[in-house]
Amino acid sequence: MRLNKDYEPIIGLEVHAQMLTETKAFCGCSTKFGSEPNTNVCPVCLGMPGTLPVLNLNLVEFVLKIGLATNCKIAPRSIFARKNYFYPDLPKGYQISQYEKPICTDGFAEIDTDDGKGKTIGLTRIHMEEDAGKSIHDLDVDTLVDVNRCGVPLIEIVSEPDIRSPREAYQFLSKIKQLVTYLGICDGNMEEGSLRCDANVSVRRKGQEQFGTKTEVKNMNSFRNVERALEYEINRQIQLIEDGGEVAQETLLWDANQNVAYPMRSKEEAHDYRYFPDPDLVPVLVDETWIEKVRASLPELPTPRRDRFIAELGLSKYDAEVLTNEKRVASYYEETLAALAGITGQPSKNIAKTVSNWLMTDVLRVMGERKTDIPEFPISPKNLAAMIGLIIDGTISGKIAKEVFEEMLETNEHPRTIVKNKNLVQVSDSSTIELAVDEVLGANKPQVDKYLGGNEKVFGFFVGETMKKMQGKGNPKIVNEVLKRKLGSLKN
Amino acid sequence: MAVTFKDVEHVASLAKLSFSDEEKEKLMQQLNEILEYMEQLNLLDTTNVEPLSHVIDLSNVLREDKIKPSLSRKEALSNAPARTEKFFKVPKVIGER
Numbered sequence A: 001m002r003l004n005k006d007y008e009p010i011i012g013l014e015v016h017a018q019m020l021t022e023t024k025a026f027c028g029c030s031t032k033f034g035s036e037p038n039t040n041v042c043p044v045c046l047g048m049p050g051t052l053p054v055l056n057l058n059l060v061e062f063v064l065k066i067g068l069a070t071n072c073k074i075a076p077r078s079i080f081a082r083k084n085y086f087y088p089d090l091p092k093g094y095q096i097s098q099y100e101k102p103i104c105t106d107g108f109a110e111i112d113t114d115d116g117k118g119k120t121i122g123l124t125r126i127h128m129e130e131d132a133g134k135s136i137h138d139l140d141v142d143t144l145v146d147v148n149r150c151g152v153p154l155i156e157i158v159s160e161p162d163i164r165s166p167r168e169a170y171q172f173l174s175k176i177k178q179l180v181t182y183l184g185i186c187d188g189n190m191e192e193g194s195l196r197c198d199a200n201v202s203v204r205r206k207g208q209e210q211f212g213t214k215t216e217v218k219n220m221n222s223f224r225n226v227e228r229a230l231e232y233e234i235n236r237q238i239q240l241i242e243d244g245g246e247v248a249q250e251t252l253l254w255d256a257n258q259n260v261a262y263p264m265r266s267k268e269e270a271h272d273y274r275y276f277p278d279p280d281l282v283p284v285l286v287d288e289t290w291i292e293k294v295r296a297s298l299p300e301l302p303t304p305r306r307d308r309f310i311a312e313l314g315l316s317k318y319d320a321e322v323l324t325n326e327k328r329v330a331s332y333y334e335e336t337l338a339a340l341a342g343i344t345g346q347p348s349k350n351i352a353k354t355v356s357n358w359l360m361t362d363v364l365r366v367m368g369e370r371k372t373d374i375p376e377f378p379i380s381p382k383n384l385a386a387m388i389g390l391i392i393d394g395t396i397s398g399k400i401a402k403e404v405f406e407e408m409l410e411t412n413e414h415p416r417t418i419v420k421n422k423n424l425v426q427v428s429d430s431s432t433i434e435l436a437v438d439e440v441l442g443a444n445k446p447q448v449d450k451y452l453g454g455n456e457k458v459f460g461f462f463v464g465e466t467m468k469k470m471q472g473k474g475n476p477k478i479v480n481e482v483l484k485r486k487l488g489s490l491k492n
Numbered sequence B: 001m002a003v004t005f006k007d008v009e010h011v012a013s014l015a016k017l018s019f020s021d022e023e024k025e026k027l028m029q030q031l032n033e034i035l036e037y038m039e040q041l042n043l044l045d046t047t048n049v050e051p052l053s054h055v056i057d058l059s060n061v062l063r064e065d066k067i068k069p070s071l072s073r074k075e076a077l078s079n080a081p082a083r084t085e086k087f088f089k090v091p092k093v094i095g096e097r
Helices: A057-069 A166-183 A223-242 A288-297 A302-313 A317-324 A327-344 A348-370 A381-392 A398-411 A415-421 A430-443 A445-452 A458-469 A476-491 B005-014 B021-043 B073-077
Strands: A007-018 A081-084 A094-097 A104-111 A119-130 A134-136 A143-146 A153-159 A195-205 A215-218 A251-255 A260-263 B088-090
Touching: A007 A166, A007 A223, A057 A104, A057 A119, A057 A153, A057 A166, A057 A288, A094 A119, A104 A166, A119 A166, A166 A195, A166 A223, A166 A302, A195 A223, A215 A223, A223 A251, A223 A260, A302 A317, A302 A327, A302 A348, A317 A327, A317 A348, A327 A348, A327 A381, A348 A381, A348 A398, A381 A398, A381 A415, A398 A415, A430 A445, A430 A458, A430 A476, A445 A458, A445 A476, A458 A476, B005 B021
Parallel strands: A215 A251
Antiparallel strands: A007 A153, A007 A195, A081 A094, A104 A119, A119 A153, A134 A143, A143 B088, A195 A215, A251 A260
């Protein structure tokens, strides 16, 4: 879909990320996804009178991690607030959130843009809150409620209205996903709802300073939907203005099946949340010591890791970016590289590109085809390194290596075992190769004459035939040499 | 700032409560009396006073991230006026919040 060039969209995103804690935000119930309905519940998350919430230490540590990774100011004192509304999936009648004094403010994230220049998106705030339960509407005449998710810890990341296109919104969301997964605080799965995104959208004529009236778009439950829903909403607003109408401030729900966003059926007062400080939860004080402790625990983040791959290993920016996009892939790469350096005794820099090629063309391809992730990938970094080692020391050819790789995927066996059992060792012995070459040349007189007549293109045919004769095991370099020598002597 | 009849209706609807017009009149009167009483607080000069969010001087009451036993589902559902074997049952809710 194309966007009208006379207008500029202004987009701000609110991203909710479910934290990978063992227990809920304010009680000891498990956060396990997919448990039997209403089995991870206790008097606290059921909102029983007289119960008191107690904050999960890991939730604070996790939000500090993302706050530091996105250059936020950490509030020395932050408090919780009650967001009041009545809905059956919220037994207490309020959601515990942060309002006036969130724990993280004024940060930024660098996103990768299509022009390669990158862009800084400001972060207004990051705060802690709890999730609501789940209502099931489509079964009966009644609504059924599962409270398991009630109290599951979330963080809400609110961006500044710095995003200027649906594509940038997608890139921002990708960056947030990358950061939270690198930090190990969220699994980043949008389809399962561990990462959710709402958007505030308005449009203005190019050159106009004032923002237009904004709408809120909700329910965009996949990365692709975010882009599509925003394109839809931007075009709708532009069309409305072009037709002489006005954008109404309202909340829209994206319907991914019909590709439309329709206004939510709700009264104005639905937004009257009457926030006030939660008296049951005491303030959270974060001092410099705590901040520094968390900072020291941060893993290497994607951008520094990418830059290190470029500087230390001499990889191209493209390779480094693909390899560091996901933490697990980057670690798999580094483990393979280290193992191979151990086997060959070569410095990492000399073999970095070779390993990168195997990762990018083979490992990532198979992962894409099988829709698996590194933890389920059948070949360990050590075994992949051993296989590349076999190419480097001349035991197998690069072509045979592809066959060994496929075999390793199926059997999980060590490459050396596969090479031995399937008799795949490369033949470098020139007398064996000479025998094969003689047979090929003897059986293909017309091609030999062509070659001798000056058609050098036939050379490739001889290489192919010789390799075929040797079941692909001939050392390509020596096969070439022998062919050149034999054909050369025929010329004279 | 006096509470109007409309305010009472608004707050009642947020709390999902319904009242007769007489009840609303009565509530409006009572709420206004309470607010008038509270007005006394405005006699104090609070120019240099930080807003207070908590009356007790406690901070960082935190819990280790360790799972504790939950209720059995039977117990969890036992107080519900309506339920199925696995779920709380509430009157049909339409639309999103």
